[in-house]
Amino acid sequence: MTDTSAIIAAMQAEQTETDAAGHGINAEEWHRLITRLNRKPNLVELGIYSVMWSEHCSYKSSRRHLSKFPTKNKHVIQGPGENAGVIDIGDGQAAVFKMESHNHPSYIEPYQGAATGVGGILRDVFTMGARPIALVNALRFGDPSHPKTRSLVAGVVAGIGGYGNCVGVPTVAGETEFHSGYNGNILVNAMAVGLADQDKIFYARGATPGNPIFYVGSKTGRDGIHGATMASAEFSEGDEDNRPTVQVGDPFTEKLLIEACLELMATDAIQAIQDMGAAGLTSSSVEMADSGGENGEGIGVEMDLDKVPQRETGMSAYEIMLSESQERMLMVLYPDKIDVAKKVFEKYDLDAEVIGMTTDSGRMVLKQFGETVCDIPVAPLAEDAPNYDRPWVEPKKRAPLDISKYPEPQDYGEVLLKLMSCPDMASKRWIWEQYDRHVMGDTVDSSQSQGNAAIVRIHGTNKALAITSDCTPRYVAADPYEGGKQAVAEAYRNLSAVGAKPIAITDNLNFGNPEKPETMGYIVKAIEGMAEACRTLDFPVVSGNVSLYNETDGIAIPPTPVVGGVGLIEDLTKVATLKGAQEGDVLILIGETKGHLGASLYAREILGLDGEDAGPPPPVDLETEQRNADFVRELVEQGLVNAVHDVSDGGIACATAEMALASGVGVIFDPTVKSGIDNRAWLFAEDAGRTMLAIDKDKTADFVSKSAAANIEMDIVGQCNEPDARDLIIFGTYGGTSLSRLREAHEGWLPGYMNKVD
Amino acid sequence: MKTAVIVFPGSNCDRDAEMALRQASGQDPAMVWHKDGTIPDGTDLVMVPGGFSYGDYLRCGAMAANSPVIAQLHAHAERGGYILGVCNGFQILCETGLLPGALMRNTSLNFVCKPQKLKIETSNSAFTSAYGRTSEISIPIAHHDGNYVADEATLDTLEGEGRVAFRYVGNPNGSARDIAGVISENGRVLGMMPHPERAIGGHEGGTDGVAMFESLMTAA
Numbered sequence: 001m002t003d004t005s006a007i008i009a010a011m012q013a014e015q016t017e018t019d020a021a022g023h024g025i026n027a028e029e030w031h032r033l034i035t036r037l038n039r040k041p042n043l044v045e046l047g048i049y050s051v052m053w054s055e056h057c058s059y060k061s062s063r064r065h066l067s068k069f070p071t072k073n074k075h076v077i078q079g080p081g082e083n084a085g086v087i088d089i090g091d092g093q094a095a096v097f098k099m100e101s102h103n104h105p106s107y108i109e110p111y112q113g114a115a116t117g118v119g120g121i122l123r124d125v126f127t128m129g130a131r132p133i134a135l136v137n138a139l140r141f142g143d144p145s146h147p148k149t150r151s152l153v154a155g156v157v158a159g160i161g162g163y164g165n166c167v168g169v170p171t172v173a174g175e176t177e178f179h180s181g182y183n184g185n186i187l188v189n190a191m192a193v194g195l196a197d198q199d200k201i202f203y204a205r206g207a208t209p210g211n212p213i214f215y216v217g218s219k220t221g222r223d224g225i226h227g228a229t230m231a232s233a234e235f236s237e238g239d240e241d242n243r244p245t246v247q248v249g250d251p252f253t254e255k256l257l258i259e260a261c262l263e264l265m266a267t268d269a270i271q272a273i274q275d276m277g278a279a280g281l282t283s284s285s286v287e288m289a290d291s292g293g294e295n296g297e298g299i300g301v302e303m304d305l306d307k308v309p310q311r312e313t314g315m316s317a318y319e320i321m322l323s324e325s326q327e328r329m330l331m332v333l334y335p336d337k338i339d340v341a342k343k344v345f346e347k348y349d350l351d352a353e354v355i356g357m358t359t360d361s362g363r364m365v366l367k368q369f370g371e372t373v374c375d376i377p378v379a380p381l382a383e384d385a386p387n388y389d390r391p392w393v394e395p396k397k398r399a400p401l402d403i404s405k406y407p408e409p410q411d412y413g414e415v416l417l418k419l420m421s422c423p424d425m426a427s428k429r430w431i432w433e434q435y436d437r438h439v440m441g442d443t444v445d446s447s448q449s450q451g452n453a454a455i456v457r458i459h460g461t462n463k464a465l466a467i468t469s470d471c472t473p474r475y476v477a478a479d480p481y482e483g484g485k486q487a488v489a490e491a492y493r494n495l496s497a498v499g500a501k502p503i504a505i506t507d508n509l510n511f512g513n514p515e516k517p518e519t520m521g522y523i524v525k526a527i528e529g530m531a532e533a534c535r536t537l538d539f540p541v542v543s544g545n546v547s548l549y550n551e552t553d554g555i556a557i558p559p560t561p562v563v564g565g566v567g568l569i570e571d572l573t574k575v576a577t578l579k580g581a582q583e584g585d586v587l588i589l590i591g592e593t594k595g596h597l598g599a600s601l602y603a604r605e606i607l608g609l610d611g612e613d614a615g616p617p618p619p620v621d622l623e624t625e626q627r628n629a630d631f632v633r634e635l636v637e638q639g640l641v642n643a644v645h646d647v648s649d650g651g652i653a654c655a656t657a658e659m660a661l662a663s664g665v666g667v668i669f670d671p672t673v674k675s676g677i678d679n680r681a682w683l684f685a686e687d688a689g690r691t692m693l694a695i696d697k698d699k700t701a702d703f704v705s706k707s708a709a710a711n712i713e714m715d716i717v718g719q720c721n722e723p724d725a726r727d728l729i730i731f732g733t734y735g736g737t738s739l740s741r742l743r744e745a746h747e748g749w750l751p752g753y754m755n756k757v758d
Numbered sequence: 759m760k761t762a763v764i765v766f767p768g769s770n771c772d773r774d775a776e777m778a779l780r781q782a783s784g785q786d787p788a789m790v791w792h793k794d795g796t797i798p799d800g801t802d803l804v805m806v807p808g809g810f811s812y813g814d815y816l817r818c819g820a821m822a823a824n825s826p827v828i829a830q831l832h833a834h835a836e837r838g839g840y841i842l843g844v845c846n847g848f849q850i851l852c853e854t855g856l857l858p859g860a861l862m863r864n865t866s867l868n869f870v871c872k873p874q875k876l877k878i879e880t881s882n883s884a885f886t887s888a889y890g891r892t893s894e895i896s897i898p899i900a901h902h903d904g905n906y907v908a909d910e911a912t913l914d915t916l917e918g919e920g921r922v923a924f925r926y927v928g929n930p931n932g933s934a935r936d937i938a939g940v941i942s943e944n945g946r947v948l949g950m951m952p953h954p955e956r957a958i959g960g961h962e963g964g965t966d967g968v969a970m971f972e973s974l975m976t977a978a
Contacts, residue, residue: 161869165900166810168770252768252813259767347793348767434869436900438956438963439808441774446962448872457961
């Protein structure tokens with residue numbers, strides 16, 4: 001028998017400043033809290049404040065800077081502030097997407113941490129009425145030689161696959177990198193893209209008083225209590241003991257929840273809906289109440305926690321409100337639709353209960369065992385959350401890299417092999433072969449071709465979405481402003497390269513402790529750089545997530561603002577990918593090569609420079625970037641391009657090598673093509689705004705005149721598979737390698753690493 | 759040809775199956791919900807699609823084999839109806855006893871999704887006739903439990919009776935004798951791990967699955 005009076009007494013006990021500190025609420029926030037409340041909170045109330053005012057839920061360190069992002073263009077239907085962003089893709093349809101991190105949980109318990117990251121981002125998308133059609137993930141792990149790295153890779157990959165494969169949403173693209181800076185804090189960022197009808201989009205806002213609050217999905221257990229608070233603090237050795245705060249995922253239930261919610265959404269039963277993610281029932285009910293009312297003026301909620309389906313006995317109101325049990329949704333229904341809703345969830349054998357009512361009081365009132373255990377105003381929880389202007393310092397500019405100080409390589413073939421097999425560049429086949437990339441039958445191009453962006457057909461049409469995820473932390477660390485610009489520009493370039501019109505981005509800003517002015521400086525400048533790129537490229541931010549305190553024992557991760565870009569392809573017959581280069585094709589480089597090797601992969605992998613002395617990253621000229629990308633898109637649309645690849649890590653040599661591998665053709669380069677540029681710089685420089693194309697030889701003259709007319713910088717850099725160089729990548733007299741050796745090196749590293757027995 | 763697709767709560771290739779059958783037959787297949795659905799009278803072909811029928815946290819397909827709709831599937835088989843089980847569908851057909859053998863975890867212990875080369879072992883079946891003289895095709899696979907096992911006598915019987923439909927070229931999962939798909943004694947039931955419904959054109963899976971559906975359309 002549960003001793004209800006003991007639970008109630010504990011729930012109603014008045015809390016002190018010391019108790020609050022134990023909940024991560026500092027002195028200033030405590031005073032703000034008791035002023036708003038006009039009294040001290042009880043335990044349930046303190047718990048609710050602590051999660052709502054956590055960094056994770058309130059964005060208290062980043063909010064004022066996030067407002068610098070442009071969030072609108074003519075396609076944007078819903079920008080940041082809802083569960084996910086929504087863009088118009090024509091024909092009455094919309095794409096709904098967002099990226100979110102599950103970094104801390106994945107480090108503590110990689111399988112469940114990553115799995116529930118996927119589950120959470122899927123819910124953000126189908127909550128809005130969209131059927132999820134694609135998953136993408138951006139992963140960053142520690143140095144391969146670190147003792148934890150291998151098991152973290154294995155666990156995270158299995159978790160992502162285990163969830164996405166079962167739910168039946170294809171995982172179509174991703175990126176995986178390794179760096180010692182992530183030894184104590186891996187990054188697991190998951191993005192989901194969904195498809196909805198514009199007249200059937202659902203929001204958290206708009207609930208009015210007097211309507212039933214409906215709980216659906218899994219039962220509530222004690223898992224994940226205080227996950228949001230954990231994600232808002234630094235790690236230290238031994239924090240693996242936080243394992244009970246990691247939730248356990250059940251993709252089968254998620255699959256049922258998707259189908260049930262979409263079925264109910266086809267009726268007119270739902271007034272407002274919010275998934276229970278971080279901070280579970282607390283944040284979902286507070287957010288719906290705060291954004292409720294006909295004009296968003298806010299409403300109140302009253303819930304009877306005894307009605308919440310529970311997995312365990314004897315749970316307290318505190319535990320119920322803070323649980324992060326997965327696969328749960330909260331809805332406000334129209335009053336006469338309870339039976340309709342219950343019937344749908346019965347079909348799928350899911351729990352569904354009315355647990356309360358919306359009110360006009362503006363207060364959150366919670367009852368347990370007939371007693372009131374919480375009675376607080378809603379507005380301060382959300383609107384009055386702290387909004388800090390954290391002190392920050394301008395990151396130091398680096399001196400340029402002087403390449404002439406370093407010896408020229410003996411054999412460029414060996415350099416290419418080394419770059420193409422380094423952990424960041426090596427094929428990630430071992431990872432993406434564990435993801436179902438084809439379920440739903442609309443995957444036109446995925447990680448399988450190792451291309452620029454995934455292409456997913458819009459079901460039943462000849463249109464498609466292109467999706468990419470990009471960030472080069474090396475650049476952001478060297479110069480957050482230029483690095484931030486570059487991440488956005490690369491997404492723009494990647495989408496354009498496959499023939500898509502870039503529309504909007506989601507972002508996932510991963511940084512260290514914002515209370516340190518140096519780290520805060522990186523956050524501010526990266527955001528400002530990204531914002532400038534978004535403005536110039538008309539490529540706004542429609543959703544996103546901030547993950548701070550990625551720091552262990554005082555050492556922050558490399559700054560990693562990941563960009564997830566979405567573009568529209570109007571005609572699927574007019575796309576280009578990495579595969580498709582033909583024997584005899586001419587290789588054309590669009591964009592100007594200045595020979596920038598600072599902060600390049602060459603500098604890190606070949607010269608061993610990975611800090612100050614690696615120099616600054618390539619500057620991004622956004623106007624040129626846009627002109628070049630638009631030019632490439634037009635060429636692709638005209639069907640003139642056989643294969644395409646953006647030039648980034650490892651310069652034109654690596655871009656072409658990847659194209660050669662995907663297409664199965666060899667290449668002859670002329671390293672002396674560009675006068676006045678060091679050979680190393682010509683082949684491995686990472687100047688922005690460039691794209692490599694393979695075209696029919698007899699179209700070369702046409703290309704030259706086209707680019708001259710458009711005032712686009714262009715170089716002819718080599719040919720594919722000339723008869724005397726079958727299967728070879730040759731740098732003139734500077735060396736070369738065979739395609740089979742290159743393939744072996746490129747494909748061999750990751751399986752060799754994962755299957756190694758120490 | 760009248761077709762139907764069984765939909766378990768965790769089926770996730772049901773829509774893919776529906777698309778493939780519609781493309782091949784020009785008609786909408788009946789989508790039969792596991793709990794209460796009945797296979798419509800006169801159905802010629804039932805497809806048991808891929809996915810994770812009931813989550814498959816236990817043995818894959820074990821719970822599905824005890825689902826209400828399975829009695830109807832047995833009746834359909836006894837009538838001599840055609841059944842195509844793909845991936846989880848193959849696992850379910852083995853669990854129901856409609857096909858011999860079982861599917862265990864891949865020897866790599868990892869889920870594997872890739873284009874898979876298959877050798878067509880017989881074009882003399884209702885499922886493969888349209889392949890004619892084609893001997894090798896590429897069909898996507900995506901599974902964690904595709905390692906086909908049966909006792910030696912059963913395997914000998916399958917081979918002796920020409921009931922091995924497809925063999926892997928480069929075994930991806932450890933299957934006995936590289937077996938990728940097997941046919942029932944009466945030649946009317948095929949279970950296979952690769953996904954022909956993901957190879958019907960228009961996307962990354964290619965077009966090598968089309969002939970299987972064409973074969974079936976001319977069979978009944």
